[in-house]
Amino acid sequence: MALAGNAINFSGVGQTFLTGTGSLTALDGVSVTIAQHEFVAVLGPSGCGKSTLLRLTAGLMKPSTGSVSVFGLPVTQPRDDVGIVFQKPTLLPWANVEDNVVFPARHKLGRVTPEDRAQAQAIIETVGLAGFEKRLPSELSGGMQQRVGIARALFLNPDILLMDEPFSALDALTRDMMGFELLRLWQASPKTVLFITHSIPEAALLADRVLVLSERPGRVIADLPVPTSRPRDETSLGSPEMQDYAAHLRSLLIRKEAA
């Protein structure tokens, strides 16, 4: 591939929606390149177009202006090598954990092979849900449900993982734990991750690089590499450089919110 090394490229991307009363510009002039296996967090106030950015990458919509490409090819439709994790787990309430994880196969191809089952089993173990294969989502805690959501996204072994505030519905402790779990998964099986959040510590702890978006219409107002090396743990946020970094991110966000 000509542009090997680059996973996602946004070039002058703008998105305008037609609404009942007129039009609404959600994104404006976003130009960013994300390298393969890079973990990029996107921070920004609500409604600034973060989810829209993710949908554009997933090929669920087309940009009004500019272009989005994945592995050097313009995104015209959803791709097989992109997995999505939503804010809410949105599992199938009638299907057990295993059936939820193999759902992409059943839904895409209409059948589930024994190999699919084995693959699902392996992923279920990786995300720490061994023993819960036959449980229904309603029998699981919020954190476990989101693990199933992640397992489902990993099932087709995507090169790119898009995560839209995946831990924001969880309590603080579970949220931290899930963050470290995600890092562990990512290190074991490197992927390009586009991780949307509105938590500064979460972004700083998980990502290689943090993009800060402005209030709507969302523009990239900062693109800052995280100053701490990996592996990271609970103490990583305590270092002076990380404190400064987090404070800087906060000032960028607050300035925008006051404006």
Next chain:
Amino acid sequence: MTAADTPDTSAAKTPKPVTAAPSAKTVPLKERLLRTPVALPLMTFLLLLILWEAGTRLFSVPSYILPSPSRILLGFEAVPPGRWVEHIWATLRVALLGYLVSFVVSLPIAVGLAKSRLLSGALYPLLVVIQSVPVVAVAPIIIVVLGTGDAPRVVITFMISFFPLVVSMTTGLAATPPELIELSRSLRAPSLREITQIRLPYATPYIFSGMKISITLAVIGAVVSEFVAAEKGIGYFIQFSTSMFKLPQAWAGLVILVAMSLLLFQVVSQTQRIFFPWSLPKGQK
């Protein structure tokens, strides 16, 4: 809590010196009744029957105005069991066929309404118009057009029972979380599979709500159609008996209709409970 706390009242109101600690036996009657769901309505019903029996006897109400429960019971004997079975089967058959047609017709309509705003705009007002037509008034016309036999009766039953099904199915199909629809699109799955594997299962609780309303309406539909033209069926039997002033047996027919409705409702409820337990509201499993 001893007698010392409330010396006078406890002595006056409770003759037996019971200990205050609540045991299984000292649970108040009211609590026990509330815990057994069938007990309360059953008691109300029995009380009503007794009052009814006593009232009709006491005031010598003629049976063509209001027969007593015991007279109604005798009304069951006015017709041999074989004839009852024929009447019941005639009504049940039409109700079930009409219900089935309602379901089969509602499903594609609901899918269309939920998936396409164009279709929804074009079709929905029409459905409301059909729903607003007083079916009882149209029934004679339908009978003339479709002739005798089950067909016109099934159509009448369908017209009375399909609307709640369409509405509940459409609501249910549209209630699917948008994320799952996006998941489906991101997998580039065939559109039909989005319906069968996501939207329809998600609509199940809604569909069952509609089915519970519709099954009762289907019995009403079957009876209405028999009022217009039939030579068999419970509706026909009630009308025939009334015209002969044989009120007790008409009431007996009514009792059978109520039993039929309740039974069919239970069949729908239990089907959901047994085959789709996850679709029940929380606390009802």
